[in-house]
Amino acid sequence: xxxxxxxxxxxxxxxxxxxxxxxxxxxxxxxxxxxxxxxxxxxxxxxxxxxxxxxxxxxxxxxxxxxxxxxxxxxxxxxxxxxxxxxxxxxxxxxxxxxxxxxxxxxxxxxxxxxxxxxxxxxxxxxxxxxxxxxxxxxxxxxxxxxxxxxxxxxxxxxxxxxxxxxxxxxxxxxxxxxxxxxxxxxxxxxxxxxxxxxxxxxxxxxxxxxxxxxxxxxxxxxxxxxxxxxxxxxxxxxxxxxxxxxxxxxxxxxxxxxxxxxxxxxxxxxxxxxxxxxxxxxxxxxxxxxxxxxxxxxxxxxxxxxxxxxxxxxxxxxxxxxxxxxxxxxxxxxxxxxxxxxxxxxxxxxxxxxxxxxxxxxxxxxxxxxxxxxxxxxxxxxxxxxxxxxxxxxxxxxxxxxxxxxxxxxxxxxxxxxxxxxxxxxxxxxxxxxxxxxxxxxxxxxxxxxxxxxxxxxxxxxxxxxxxxxx
Amino acid sequence: xxxxxxxxxxxxxxxxxxxxxxxxxxxxxxxxxxxxxxxxxxxxxxxxxxxxxxxxxxxxxxxxxxxxxxxxxxxxxxxxxxxxxxxxxxxxxxxxxxxxxxxxxxxxxxxxxxxxxxxxxxxxxxxxxxx
Numbered sequence: 001x002x003x004x005x006x007x008x009x010x011x012x013x014x015x016x017x018x019x020x021x022x023x024x025x026x027x028x029x030x031x032x033x034x035x036x037x038x039x040x041x042x043x044x045x046x047x048x049x050x051x052x053x054x055x056x057x058x059x060x061x062x063x064x065x066x067x068x069x070x071x072x073x074x075x076x077x078x079x080x081x082x083x084x085x086x087x088x089x090x091x092x093x094x095x096x097x098x099x100x101x102x103x104x105x106x107x108x109x110x111x112x113x114x115x116x117x118x119x120x121x122x123x124x125x126x127x128x129x130x131x132x133x134x135x136x137x138x139x140x141x142x143x144x145x146x147x148x149x150x151x152x153x154x155x156x157x158x159x160x161x162x163x164x165x166x167x168x169x170x171x172x173x174x175x176x177x178x179x180x181x182x183x184x185x186x187x188x189x190x191x192x193x194x195x196x197x198x199x200x201x202x203x204x205x206x207x208x209x210x211x212x213x214x215x216x217x218x219x220x221x222x223x224x225x226x227x228x229x230x231x232x233x234x235x236x237x238x239x240x241x242x243x244x245x246x247x248x249x250x251x252x253x254x255x256x257x258x259x260x261x262x263x264x265x266x267x268x269x270x271x272x273x274x275x276x277x278x279x280x281x282x283x284x285x286x287x288x289x290x291x292x293x294x295x296x297x298x299x300x301x302x303x304x305x306x307x308x309x310x311x312x313x314x315x316x317x318x319x320x321x322x323x324x325x326x327x328x329x330x331x332x333x334x335x336x337x338x339x340x341x342x343x344x345x346x347x348x349x350x351x352x353x354x355x356x357x358x359x360x361x362x363x364x365x366x367x368x369x370x371x372x373x374x375x376x377x378x379x380x381x382x383x384x385x386x387x388x389x390x391x392x393x394x395x396x397x398x399x400x401x402x403x404x405x406x407x408x409x410x411x412x413x414x415x416x417x418x419x420x421x422x423x424x425x426x427x428x429x430x431x432x433x434x435x436x437x438x439x440x441x442x443x444x445x446x447x448x449x450x451x452x453x454x455x456x457x458x459x460x461x462x463x464x465x466x467x468x469x470x471x472x
Numbered sequence: 473x474x475x476x477x478x479x480x481x482x483x484x485x486x487x488x489x490x491x492x493x494x495x496x497x498x499x500x501x502x503x504x505x506x507x508x509x510x511x512x513x514x515x516x517x518x519x520x521x522x523x524x525x526x527x528x529x530x531x532x533x534x535x536x537x538x539x540x541x542x543x544x545x546x547x548x549x550x551x552x553x554x555x556x557x558x559x560x561x562x563x564x565x566x567x568x569x570x571x572x573x574x575x576x577x578x579x580x581x582x583x584x585x586x587x588x589x590x591x592x593x594x595x596x597x598x599x600x601x602x603x
Contacts, residue, residue: 167513
């Protein structure tokens with residue numbers, strides 16, 4: 001991947017002026033090239049493969065209807081889509097092929113549910129009764145996948161863990177996605193309605209997806225500074241109170257059960273039994289989603305929580321808009337009467353599944369907001385330090401996300417102010433030639449100040465633990 | 473009876489393990505149907521066998537294939553999915569029946585258990601002419 005090396009070593013002023021004059025047209029082009037990018041460490045031996053995968057992910061249509069992987073996984077929106085993002089897209093965006101391609105007008109998407117709830121149509125249980133047999137699901141982000149695919153039963157991909165054809169692996173996922181989402185017509189004839197990815201393309205796509213976001217698990221508890229978030233973390237890891245850490249070990253996607261690593265497990269948590277799901281309110285004809293397998297067993301795959309707060313709406317059917325609502329779900333009848341909830345309550349000395357007061361719900365959500373913000377800050381710093389093509393705009397977006405996630409919960413106002421300063425400096429750096437390095441340095445300082453407001457220093461004796469991804 | 477926290481958690485965890493105990497991850501069957509013979513990622517020629525149908529025993533629901541290496545005979549169960557691969561004639565692949573298992577047709581069989589190679593999980597039969 002090409003690198004924009006923006007460091008400006010000491011030079012004679014005339015040389016600098018000449019250089020500036022000659023490079024001005026190119027600088028203008030560079031400044032206009034605002035395409036977002038993920039940082040790829042140029043020393044990574046997989047850098048070329050990852051760069052190729054990135055190009056395929058965002059540009060390759062596989063001779064289909066015009067969509068790319070990036071259509072539903074745009075990097076400028078945390079590799080997912082939501083109604084607010086969808087509302088910013090032009091009418092001819094390939095996301096809306098069901099509205100623009102007559103061959104896909106029926107039974108390919110539900111445009112109303114797509115625009116109002118960010119839901120995508122999936123034919124998990126087959127393509128033989130398109131009118132009646134379908135699911136409406138949100139778009140999961142593709143961050144932190146090295147931590148969230150493996151299970152003792154095999155790889156888990158997609159909302160129900162069975163999203164990929166072939167061997168069910170992340171590498172195979174793209175083939176299923178092309179067949180489901182990329183065809184020109186509902187015949188879905190290979191070589192006519194799309195072409196299938198080659199083995200080399202699958203390798204590159206897998207490498208790229210695995211490079212995105214967090215590469216390691218956290219190690220809870222973190223030395224958080226905010227009292228509410230700190231209390232939320234304590235509830236989260238308390239297996240007799242919040243019980244969150246049983247299935248979301250270290251706020252990730254993996255369960256630790258009876259001391260055994262259960263990996264990225266599936267659970268039936270009763271989401272489908274929520275009484276007033278937005279999709280049902282808008283379109284009562286949407287059938288229930290039966291989850292894993294055909295016919296389904298009602299289970300769905302566990303997502304990571306570190307990346308949750310800025311990637312809502314939540315759950316496979318985008319049923320809940322806010323992170324507080326998502327935590328509160330586990331207090332309700334839908335969860336506590338579900339197979340997962342019943343097991344918890346049956347074994348609780350007081351017969352309680354999960355029961356948290358409102359302040360405790362908000363505290364857990366505050367914890368999730370803070371760790372999400374820390375992850376945003378980590379990514380922003382990495383983007384500013386590596387500085388690849390488009391990384392400034394991406395760093396600005398991550399920084400803004402961090403601020404929004406905190407301010408949305410009324411958390412850490414001083415950190416929010418520092419984050420807004422950082423974002424301003426990053427944006428100005430993108431427009432500046434002579435002050436770029438200084439502005440980036442100031443942005444990095446502001447990001448580190450914000451981080452220091454959220455989390456304390458780490459005990460040196462634990463210096464090699466993964467938690468340091470947020471504290472070094 | 474006193475239940476220690478450790479015991480309670482262990483019991484919960486065990487129950488949860490049982491609850492999440494599921495068959496090994498299967499490929500997404502809905503989209504698998506559209507993948508031509510030999511192109512199933514991670515499956516073709518690893519967990520499957522590609523060959524030409526030598527015989528089909530209707531009564532015993534056993535099909536014999538000859539490809540690279542020794543011929544194999546596999547059972548077809550109620551669970552076995554049969555798909556018609558029409559990709560060579562540029563048409564959409566379809567769900568098929570055992571009647572499609574005709575001698576001479578190129579076929580890919582994915583085994584339920586790749587070590588035992590006895591039972592077909594799915595079968596793709598190549599169709600070269602419009603029917």
